[in-house]
Amino acid sequence: MKIGAFIILLMTSYSIYANPILKLPSTKCYDNYFSIRVVDLFYCVSxxxxxxxxxLGITSTTAVIKEGSxxxxxxxxPPEISISNLHKKLGLTVHEFFMGLYSEDLDIDNFNDIKSAFDINSQNKLSVYSNGNLYAFVIxxxxxxxxxxxxxxxxxxxxYQVTGEFSGKQLLNILSKIKY
Structure with missing residues (x-):
């Protein structure tokens, strides 16, 4: 009995550590930077x-920033736009929805369709960064x-959604400029 429980624990532990949640990089906003505020999120630019x-928009809830290339x-x-309120349809919080998408344990029939809608596939993985209660879900x-x-x-x-064309290296730089 103990060996069976150990094997089950080992199998579930592997799935948790197969896709670790990464730590958000430290914010690097210094004297040569200034902050652009979008509602209560700040993005530092050199x-x-x-x-x-x-x-963009009357209420300035979106900013387009061009910095170098x-x-x-x-x-x-809002979740009704960013995730089509799927969290409500599944009885989840926004955070639980994203974590379920990340861990691939949402209990729904059309899970592959949802992954496809988010462009998540073998070439485009969903990764997660966190620091405290702030999470960045990245595709x-x-x-x-x-x-x-x-x-x-x-x-x-x-x-909040940040969109553009960036590499993995640029991603870490972008994440380090966010204060929220």
Missing amino acids: KHTIEEVYL LELSIGLN IGSNVDYDRIYLNKKGSDIV
């Missing part, structure tokens, strides 16, 4: 490399229309 900032859209993206890859970072605090239905 005073030397910033080229353009566009605020990188162009990002950063915006408050980047070669055959994604645009790379995405979904930012969500555990216990909150607020979703």
